[in-house]
Amino acid sequence: MALSSELQYKSVAELSSLLKNKELSPVEMLDMFIARIEERNESLNAFVFTDFEGARERASTVEKRLLDGEEVGPLAGIPTAIKDLFDFKPGWPSTFGGIRAFKDNIVDFYCTYAERVEAEGAVLVGKTNSPVMGFRGTCDNYLFGPSRNPFNLAKNTGGSSGGSAAAVADGLVPIAEGTDGGGSIRIPAAWCGLYGYKASWGRVPFISRPNAFAGVNPFLFEGTLTRNVEDAAIGLNALAGYDARDPYSLDQDADFTASLKKPLKGMRIAYSPDFDVFPVEKEIADTVGSAVKLFEQAGAHVEEVNFGITRDQRELSDLWCRLILPINIDTFENFKKQGVDILSDHRTDLPPEYIEWIERGYQMNVLDMNRDQHMRTEIYDAIQGVLQDYDLIVTPTLASHPVDNADDGNTVGPAQVNGVEVDPLIGWCLTYFTNFTGHPSASIPAGLSKDNLPIGMQIIGRRYADEDVLAASAAFEEIKPWQHIYEICKNRTLIGS
Numbered sequence: 001m002a003l004s005s006e007l008q009y010k011s012v013a014e015l016s017s018l019l020k021n022k023e024l025s026p027v028e029m030l031d032m033f034i035a036r037i038e039e040r041n042e043s044l045n046a047f048v049f050t051d052f053e054g055a056r057e058r059a060s061t062v063e064k065r066l067l068d069g070e071e072v073g074p075l076a077g078i079p080t081a082i083k084d085l086f087d088f089k090p091g092w093p094s095t096f097g098g099i100r101a102f103k104d105n106i107v108d109f110y111c112t113y114a115e116r117v118e119a120e121g122a123v124l125v126g127k128t129n130s131p132v133m134g135f136r137g138t139c140d141n142y143l144f145g146p147s148r149n150p151f152n153l154a155k156n157t158g159g160s161s162g163g164s165a166a167a168v169a170d171g172l173v174p175i176a177e178g179t180d181g182g183g184s185i186r187i188p189a190a191w192c193g194l195y196g197y198k199a200s201w202g203r204v205p206f207i208s209r210p211n212a213f214a215g216v217n218p219f220l221f222e223g224t225l226t227r228n229v230e231d232a233a234i235g236l237n238a239l240a241g242y243d244a245r246d247p248y249s250l251d252q253d254a255d256f257t258a259s260l261k262k263p264l265k266g267m268r269i270a271y272s273p274d275f276d277v278f279p280v281e282k283e284i285a286d287t288v289g290s291a292v293k294l295f296e297q298a299g300a301h302v303e304e305v306n307f308g309i310t311r312d313q314r315e316l317s318d319l320w321c322r323l324i325l326p327i328n329i330d331t332f333e334n335f336k337k338q339g340v341d342i343l344s345d346h347r348t349d350l351p352p353e354y355i356e357w358i359e360r361g362y363q364m365n366v367l368d369m370n371r372d373q374h375m376r377t378e379i380y381d382a383i384q385g386v387l388q389d390y391d392l393i394v395t396p397t398l399a400s401h402p403v404d405n406a407d408d409g410n411t412v413g414p415a416q417v418n419g420v421e422v423d424p425l426i427g428w429c430l431t432y433f434t435n436f437t438g439h440p441s442a443s444i445p446a447g448l449s450k451d452n453l454p455i456g457m458q459i460i461g462r463r464y465a466d467e468d469v470l471a472a473s474a475a476f477e478e479i480k481p482w483q484h485i486y487e488i489c490k491n492r493t494l495i496g497s
Contacts, residue, residue, distance in 0.1 A: 007024075007029075007032060008032065008033065008036050008171035008172075008174075009171050009227070009483075009486055009490070010174065011174060011226075011227065011228050011230065011231050012074060012075065012078055012174050012175050012226070012230075012231040012234050012235075013074060013230055013231065013234065015029065015077075015078055015174060016074040016075070016076070016077070016078065019062075019066060019076070019077045020066070020072070022066065025063050025066075026059040026060070026062040026063045026066070026076075026077030026123065027056060027059045027060055027063055029059070029077060029078075029079070030055055030056060030059040030077075030079055030123055030125070031056075033079045033125065033172065033173060034052050034055075034125070036171060036172055037050065037125070037126075037167075037172050039494070040170055040171075040172060040494060041167075041172065042494075042495050043148065043150075043153060043492075043494050043495040044147060044148050044150060044153075044163075044166045044167070044170055044172075045129055045144060045145055045146065045147050045148055045163070045166075046128055046129060046147055046163040046164070046166035046167040046170070046172060047081065047125075047126045047127070047128055047129075047163065047167065047172070048084050048095075048098075048126075048127055048128065048129050048143075048144045048163065049084065049092065049093055049126050049127040050125060050126035051092065051124070051125065051126055052125065052126075054091075054124075055079070055123050055124065055125045055126075058118070058123045058124070059077060059123050062076050062077040062121050062123070063077070065121070072121055073120045073121065073238070074234050075117055075120040075121055075122040075175075075234065075235075075238055076120060076121030076122070077121060077122075077123060078121075078122050078123065078174060078175065079122075079123050079125050079173045079174070080117055080122050080123065080124055080125070080173050080174075080175050080176055080177070081124065081125055081126050081127065081128050081163075081164060081167055081172075081173050081176045081177065082111065082113055082114050082124060082127055082128070082164075082176075082177045083127065083128050083130050083160070083161055083163065083164055083177055083178065083179060084096075084097065084098070084127040084128060084129060084130050084163070085097045085130040085133075085134050085160060085179060086111065086134070086179065087111045087113065087114070087127070087177060087179060087222075088107045088109050088110055088111045088114065089107075089110060089111075089114040089118075089124060090107065090108045090109060090110065091106065091107075091108070092106070092107065092127060093105055093106055093107075093127070094106075094107045094127075095143060095144075096132070096133060096331075097130040097131050097132040097133050097134055097141055097160065098129070098130065098131070098132055098140075098141025098142060098143035098144045098409075099132055099133075099141075099143065099342065099346070099349045099350070100142060100143045100346065100349045101340060101342060101345075101346040101349055102340075103143060111177075111207070111222065112204060112205050112206065112207055112222050112239065112243070113177040113222050113239065114177075116238050116239050117177075117235075117238055117239075119238075120238045122238075125173065127163075128147075128161070128162075128163025128164040128166075128167055128176060129141070129144050129146075129147040129162055129163030129166075130159060130160045130161065130162065130163060131159045131160050131162070132349070132350055132351060132354060133328055133331070133354065134159070134160035134179070134181060134184055135160075135321075135324070135328065135354050135357070135425065136159060136160070136351075136353075136354075136412060136413070136425040136426065137158060137159055137160070137182070137183060137184075137187045137398075137413050137425065137426050137428070137429045137431075138156050138158060138159045138162070138403065138411045138412055138413055139156060139157050139158065139159035139160060139161075139162020139163060139188065139411070140156065140159075140405065140406065140409055140410060140411035141409055142348075142349060142351075142409040142410075143349075143409075145409055146162075146405040146406065146409075146411050147159075147162035147163045147165075147166050148166065148405060149166065149191060149192060149402050149453075150166055150169045150170040150192065150488075150489040150492065151169070151192065151193065151402075151452060151453055151454060151485075151488050151489060151492075152402070152451070152452075152453060153492065153495075154404055154405060155191070155402035155403065155404060155405065155453065156191070156402055156403050156404070156405050156411050157188045157191055157192050157402075158187040158188035158189075158190065158191035158192065158398075158402065159184060159187060159188060160179070160181075160184040160187075160188075161176075161177070161178035161179060161180075161184050161185055161187075161188050161196075161225060162188045164176035164177060164178050164188070164225050165178070165188030165189060165191070165192040165194055165196075165225050166188075166192060168192070168194055168225045168226065168227060169192040169193055169194055169227070169486065169489055170489050171486070171489070171490070174226070174227065174231065175224055175225070175226050175231055175234075175235055176224070176225050177222065177223075177224065177225075178196060178222075178223050178224060178225045179220065179221065179222050179223070180198045180220070180221040180222075180223060180431075180435065181218060181219075181220045181221070181324055181435055182218065182320050182324070182426050182429065182431060182432035182435050183397075183426070183429045183430075183431025183432050183435070185197065185198050185221070185223050185224075185225060185443075186198060186397050186431045186441065186442065186443035186456065186458060187397070187398060187429055187431060187443075188225070189225055189397070189442075189443040189444075189456060190397035190398045190443045190454065190455070190456025190458075191398070191401075191402045191453070191454060191456070192225075192454060193445045193448075193454030193482065193485050193486070194225050194226065194227060194443075194445070194454075195225075195226050195227065195228060195229055195231075195232050195442065195443070195444055195445070195473065195477075196223070196224075196225050196442060196443045196456075197223050197224055197226075197232040197235075197236065197440075197442045197469075197470075197473075198221045198223050198434070198440065198441050198442065199221060199223060199236060199239075199240065199440050199466055200250075200438060200439065200440040200461075200463055200464045200465070200466055201219045201221070201248065201438030201439075201463070202246075202248045202249055202250040202438075202464075203236075203240050203250055203252075203440070203464070203466060204221060204222050204223065204236070204239045204240055205241075205242070205243035205245065205246040205249045206220055206221065206222065206246055206248070207243065207245045207246055210334070211327075211330060212245065212246070212247055213247060214327050214330070215248075215327075216248070217323045217324065217326060217327070218320060218323045218324060218376075218432070218435035218436055219435050219436075219437075219438045220327075220435075221435075222239065223235075223236075223239070224236070224239075227483070227486065228477060228483070229260060229444075229470060229473045229474045229477050230257065230260060230474070232442070232470070232473075233256040233257040233259065233260055233470055234257060236256045236466070236470075237255060237256050237257060240252075240254065240256070241253065250464075254466075254467070256466060256467065256470055259466070259467035259468075259470045259471050259474075260470060260471065260474040261471075261474075262467060262468075262470075262471035263298075263299065263471075264295065264298040264299050264300045264471060264472060264475050265298070265299030265300070266299065266300075266301075267295075267299070267300040267301070267391045267392065267468070267472070268300070268301050268303070268389065268390040268391050268392075269292070269295050269300050269301065269302045269303070269390060269391065269392045269393075269394055269472075270303060270304075270305040270386050270387075270389075270390035270392065270393045270394070271289075271292045271302055271303065271304050271305065271393075271394045271395075272304065272305055272306070272307065272393065272394070272395045273285050273288070273289060273304070273395070273396070274395070274396075274399075274430075275307065275309065275395050275430050275433065276306055276307045276308070276309040277309050277311065277312065277313040277316065278313050278399050278417075278422075278428075278430050279313075279399060279417040279418040279419075279420040279422065280396050280399045280417065280418070280430075281399060281400050281401060281417060281418065282418075283401075283449055283450065283455070284396050284398070284399065284400070284401070284449075284455050285396060287446050287447045287449075287455045288394070288395070288396045288446050288455065288457045290447075291446035291447060291457050291476075291480065292394045292457065294476060294479045294480055295394075295472065295475065295476065297479050298472075298475040298476075298478075298479065300472070300475075302394075303390075305386055305390070305393075307382040307383065307385070307386055308382055308385070309378070309379065309382050311375065311378070313420075313422065313427060314421065314422065314423060314427060315375070316375075316379070316432075316433075317422070317423040317425075317426050317427035317432070318423065319372055319375050319376065319436075320426055320432045320435070320436075321357050321423075321425070321426065322360070322361070322364065322368070322369075322372050323372055323376065323436075325357060325358065325360070325361030325364065326361065326369075328358060328361065329358065329361050329362065332358070343355075343358065351409075351410050352410075353410075353412065353424075353425060376436045379433050379436045379437060380436060380437045383433065383434075383437050383439060383460070384437075387439075387462050391461070391462065391465075391468055392459060392460065392461055392468060392469065392472055393459075393460040393461075394457060394458065394459055394460070395430050395457075395458045395460070396430055396455075396456070396457065396458065397429075397430060397431060397443040397456030397457060397458040398428060398429055398430065398431075398456060399414075399417045399422070399428040399429070399430060400413065400414045400417050400428045401449055401451075401453050401455075402453055412424035412425060413425065413426075413427075413428050413429075414428050430458060431443075431458065434460055437463075438463060439460050439461060439462065439463055440460070440461045440463075440464075440465065440466045440469045441458055441459065441460040441461070441469065442458070442459050442469055442470075442473055443456040443457065443458055443459075444456065444457050444459060444473050444476055444477070445457075445482040445485065446480075447480075448485060452488055454485065457476075459472055459473060459476075
């Protein structure tokens with residue numbers, strides 16, 4: 001069939017059907033996406049590494065399987081991408097979020113996403129931009145610069161999976177990997193008008209060495225960024241499942257696409273405009289407040305609730321920073337064992353805000369860490385308390401609209417929201433609570449601002465109730481579809497045009 005620019009906004013399910021019906025070959029499809037990447041990535045700075053030759057080899061392999069009449073899954077032949085952070089494919093570089101000292105660093109192992117989607121026949125085309133060590137909710141670094149929001153190139157995508165979000169929203173790939181330690185899937189999903197899904201803790205294996213237990217403080221996740229809910233369910237089917245290398249991996253099988261038809265009738269939804277403690281911009285609060293009422297059209301009951309959280313939001317964002325410091329420090333110590341002393345010899349590769357937190361981390365003791373787990377438990381209990389009486393929790397995903405990109409490689413979020421001081425790294429994100437707790441959560445497009453910038457709504461389910469979150473998301477998408485918003489991205493002016 002003739003290659004059309006419209007194909008680049010088709011879903012994974014639609015593209016898979018074209019391949020299986022032999023209306024389009026995997027190589028033709030890949031070449032179409034490569035052409036779009038070459039045309040549009042300069043504007044976005046979404047991809048920071050590409051391997052088109054290797055991708056064509058993999059696409060050719062899938063094409064032979066299809067021609068031989070082999071049965072393949074829905075990801076076979078589908079172009080996708082992984083982040084340039086703790087996300088690996090053998091032979092590909094990894095800069096850990098744009099650390100200049102690692103610009104030529106090559107790895108020889110897989111992350112879960114790359115390993116599992118390649119096993120399903122997906123075609124990895126490259127790696128996407130991330131901030132240094134993922135330690136912020138924006139996407140920028142000194143090596144590659146900021147990722148640019150396809151809805152407004154002056155704005156940031158959000159992070160840390162910012163390059164992946166830009167690539168999917170702009171039709172460079174239909175699905176991409178995100179990782180999430182404090183909202184890094186859901187934050188850029190909210191700012192780039194995507195569906196970002198973070199599964200229950202243990203649902204998707206998190207494989208880490210030399211410390212197999214590294215992903216618990218806070219809970220760290222691999223997941224997907226897509227333009228619709230069905231594609232996220234397809235992605236979760238590929239990613240979920242037991243892996244003996246992960247001591248927390250759930251030994252459960254499920255077809256998550258089946259949950260998309262689960263009725264919402266009788267479901268009880270707890271709505272919070274601010275998680276008790278966050279200042280939220282009025283336009284965001286109003287948009288999400290209106291959007292949550294739409295669940296009642298699907299038969300759910302929506303009720304505003306309080307969680308009883310009494311800590312200041314700044315205490316809690318500082319808590320997130322402290323909890324994630326040990327894995328960061330351990331990573332730097334491992335780098336040092338391999339002959340690269342980042343903190344001593346490449347200090348200027350790191351943003352000053354990050355260095356400040358790393359130095360604090362080296363001063364922490366066991367009592368400090370234990371007190372932090374007590375505070376974390378308060379948030380866990382607050383969320384669990386609400387979910388005793390409700391099936392789902394809905395909040396805004398973020399407290400603010402996308403920020404302008406800086407020109408120095410160090411874009412941060414807002415320092416104030418509604419006149420209240422917040423941590424510019426993570427304090428404007430209502431996402432990191434479920435990294436404390438492990439609950440499944442998603443960001444779904446709730447609407448557009450008056451400036452045509454996306455606004456995200458967060459949906460949180462009971463632990464291990466991924467089907468409920470996906471069912472509610474699918475019901476909302478049916479009531480308030482958002483595919484039309486990508487016309488803004490498609491019609492934007494390209495750099496150099």
